[in-house]
Structures are given as structure tokens and as C-alpha cells.
Amino acid sequence: MRDLPTPSLPFASSLFESNRHLPRAEETVTAQHRLQVAWARSDEELREAQRLRYRVFAEEMGARLSGPAGLDVDAFDTWCDHLLVRDLDTLKVVGTYRVLPPHQAARIGRLYAESEFDVSRLAHLRPKMVEVGRSCVHPDYRSGAVIMCLWGGLGAYMTHNGYETMLGCASVAMVDGGHYAANLYASLGANALTAPEYRAFPHTPLPVEELRTGASAVPPPLIKGYLRLGAKICGAPAWDPDFNCADFLTLFRLSDINERYARHFLGETAAR
Secondary structure, three states: OOOOOOOOOOHHHHHHHHHHHOOOOEEEEOOOOEEEEEEOOOHHHHHHHHHHHHHHHHHHOOOOOOOOOOOOOOOOHHHOEEEEEEEOOOOOEEEEEEEEOHHHHHHHOOOHHHHOEEOHHHHHHHHHEEEEEEEEEOHHHOOOHHHHHHHHHHHHHHHHHOOOEEEEEEEEEOOOOOHHHHHHHHHHOHHHEOOHHHOOEEOOEOOHHHHOOOOOOOOOHHHHHHHHHOOEEOOOOEEEOOOOEEEEEEEEEHHHOOHHHHHHHHHHHHHO
């Protein structure tokens, strides 16, 4: 895999140059927390996201990360926008998403998903497609409010910039050796999959037929939420040994949004 080009500006300077495409911060009050949804605009805010990612992916899921101690860092971070949910009482970042906008994907010449999948059938979507990833929520904040805030932030970002499609890997931990992930894919059914012309093909497929046991598998909250929103799975999952997970490539188009859940994703825009 070829290296990504080196940015001409440091992360914070790059954001300052391009932050016109970032929606303003929003606050949400729940029964338990006061939450702020905002986009990282400094190196320190990026580090906060990377620390949370390390806690979830390395300490909780067992991912093998090679970056600085206590941080999940890779070459895509500098080219991406980083969505943060912050608890305003503790000032800690408790949820995050990483978003690669199409103009940055064009500059670096590839998507993160291409390290795991052949996505050539999606090439015509790229001019208005964002790639999302590294989504995680602090274990003390998984009641649903934080993920709703993250989705609202993503929806505002897409509508603010005129983007139409969202692509990203939904990861399923393989602490059981992959049996749950295999059973999940086998039980999804045709309605959960994209049409053939939108399929992607894993470079290292999860050996579903070898691992499936026939047991029923309820989708994890993130995948269940994506499917309810109107997203589809692009085909068989890939095996990611570094993160010890199976990755389900998920495609969501705003034109396919489930009206029942549109307000969660699009906020006030859905009512217009």
C-alpha cells in the first residue's frame, strides 16, 4: 500500500484554512448530561479523540496499535475532520467520529476502506461521498444519547456541504474467534445488503462458512442503527487482524433515509 502524501500544513493550520465547511458547535441536554457536539479545531482536540479511540479500541477491544503510547494515530488523521461529543460538566470527550471529505480523499488518492475492500463499484459516488470511521463512545456513555449526538453532527456536516453518501466500516469485535460476526452476516438477509452494483469485496474475507454456527445473532447497536436509518451492507465482511474485528462496509445515501429516523440524523432539516 502506498504512503499518503505529507500535508503541507500541520493539522491545526489545515483546519483553520478549511473550517468553512465545518458546522458550528451545538449543545444537547439529556437527563444525565450536558453534551456539546463540535468539530476538532486544534491539535489538542485531535489528541483527545485519539485518546478515547485508544481506550476503546486497544484497551477494550484488544487492537494492536503501533502509534504513540495511549493514542490511536494513523496517517489518515491529518486529512480528516474529527467530530467530538464533549461532556460539558467534566469537559471530557466521550464520543468521536472521523470523517474524510471527498476533496481530501481526492488529494490523497484513496479511502481508508480500500485497505480492506475493493470499492471500485462505488467510484461514481465519490464526488459527494464522505468516509466515516473510528467511531467510538466512552463505556460510561452508551445509553444512546451520545451516538444520537454524533449522528446529528454527521447529518449537519453532510447537509451543510451538500454531500449525498456516507461510507464506513462498522466493526464487530472477534473476542469469540469470529463466530458471532459470521452468524451476524449469515442472518442479515438480502434486505440488509446493497444492490449488486454497489457491492464491495474484501481483500481478506472473514471465513463466514467456516465460522458460522447457525446461532441467531442480533446486530450490535451501531449496525442496527445504521440499518434503521436506511443504510445497507456492501457485502461480506473483511477480517481486520490488527483491530481483532470483522468490518462490515456500510453505505448510506441521504436519498434512502428512513423518514421515521430522519430527525435523529438531520435535525431541523428533516422538517423542512
